[in-house]
Amino acid sequence: MTALTQLYPQHQADISLQGLYLSHNIRALGNEAPFVYSNYVTSLDGRIAVPHPTKPGLVVPKNVANARDWRLFQELAVQADVLISSGRYLRDYADGRAQEILQVYDDPRFADLQTWRSAQGLSPQPDIAVVSASLNFPVPAQLLSGERQVVVITTASSPVQKRKDLAQQGVNVIVVGDVVTGKTLVTAFQESGYQYIYNATGPKVLHLLLADNALDRLYLTQVNRLLGGAPYAGIVDGPLFEHPIDMALNSIYLDAHDVGQLFISYNKR
Numbered sequence: 001m002t003a004l005t006q007l008y009p010q011h012q013a014d015i016s017l018q019g020l021y022l023s024h025n026i027r028a029l030g031n032e033a034p035f036v037y038s039n040y041v042t043s044l045d046g047r048i049a050v051p052h053p054t055k056p057g058l059v060v061p062k063n064v065a066n067a068r069d070w071r072l073f074q075e076l077a078v079q080a081d082v083l084i085s086s087g088r089y090l091r092d093y094a095d096g097r098a099q100e101i102l103q104v105y106d107d108p109r110f111a112d113l114q115t116w117r118s119a120q121g122l123s124p125q126p127d128i129a130v131v132s133a134s135l136n137f138p139v140p141a142q143l144l145s146g147e148r149q150v151v152v153i154t155t156a157s158s159p160v161q162k163r164k165d166l167a168q169q170g171v172n173v174i175v176v177g178d179v180v181t182g183k184t185l186v187t188a189f190q191e192s193g194y195q196y197i198y199n200a201t202g203p204k205v206l207h208l209l210l211a212d213n214a215l216d217r218l219y220l221t222q223v224n225r226l227l228g229g230a231p232y233a234g235i236v237d238g239p240l241f242e243h244p245i246d247m248a249l250n251s252i253y254l255d256a257h258d259v260g261q262l263f264i265s266y267n268k269r
């Protein structure tokens with residue numbers, strides 16, 4: 001397997017892809033407060049999602065998604081107490097057109113991560129939180145039958161009957177107020193006892209988190225490929241931030257495999 005080269009903070013050759021983000025040791029970061037981290041694979045022209053080839057809506061571009069980035073996604077997911085997803089994701093999932101994020105490291109290729117998680121004394125899989133105002137999604141059966149808690153975080157104006165239906169299925173429905181914000185989201189997680197929170201949603205939820213200074217670390221995989229395409233999603237979508245959000249560069253690794261990509265991470269300043 002092609003080795004990586006670390007470019008920052010210092011130059012170092014021959015770094016193994018396997019174990020790279022486990023070595024970031026997320027669970028040693030932060031203090032008592034929730035530690036929120038997010039991860040995107042993006043094209044050089046900033047696209048994390050492009051129009052689905054045959055259906056309405058956007059999808060992660062097939063020609064930037066890749067197995068090496070996917071391995072790192074799993075290494076980040078396995079370190080979490082809870083993984084954040086969205087109503088949109090579960091609708092697409094039910095329609096069979098979402099990239100799989102719920103099974104995390106179930107794949108036999110990631111058996112080592114299962115072993116890692118169990119050695120930490122953690123539950124077999126992180127719980128799943130779904131951010132949604134509409135509550136218009138089915139909860140996949142495999143999530144309801146397993147050991148993972150499903151948490152839905154929603155607004156006071158969401159449909160009451162749908163909330164009741166979800167609760168009847170064993171879902172923990174949390175109404176955070178009139179709107180979901182980064183702050184209310186993180187408070188809901190803290191009150192539910194979650195400390196390490198992996199955000200796997202797209203640009204709207206990331207905007208909420210950033211606007212409230214609630215994102216502790218951002219991971220980006222930047223593939224050396226330009227896509228074009230419209231409409232598209234970038235990593236953040238929402239109003240101009242009141243103050244620009246500056247991040248501190250944490251690490252950069254060069255992956256020379258195939259077309260090439262950079263694995264980059266930033267910390268909150």
Ligand SMILES: NC(=O)c1ccc[n+]([C@@H]2O[C@H](COP(=O)([O-])OP(=O)(O)OC[C@H]3O[C@@H](n4cnc5c(N)ncnc54)[C@H](OP(=O)(O)O)[C@@H]3O)[C@@H](O)[C@H]2O)c1
Binds near residue numbers: 181200
């Ligand atoms: N390349 C990558 O690494 C990457 C990573 C993540 C996502 N993506 C792509 O980005 C696109 C968008 O992803 P996404 O839809 O998961 O992310 P999103 O744009 O952050 O979230 C949208 C969904 O979250 C809920 N939501 C957002 N803000 C809310 C608020 N303030 N209150 C209540 N609910 C709120 C809504 O659910 P309801 O509609 O149910 O109310 C909405 O449909 C997708 O095409 C996805 O594939 C790419």
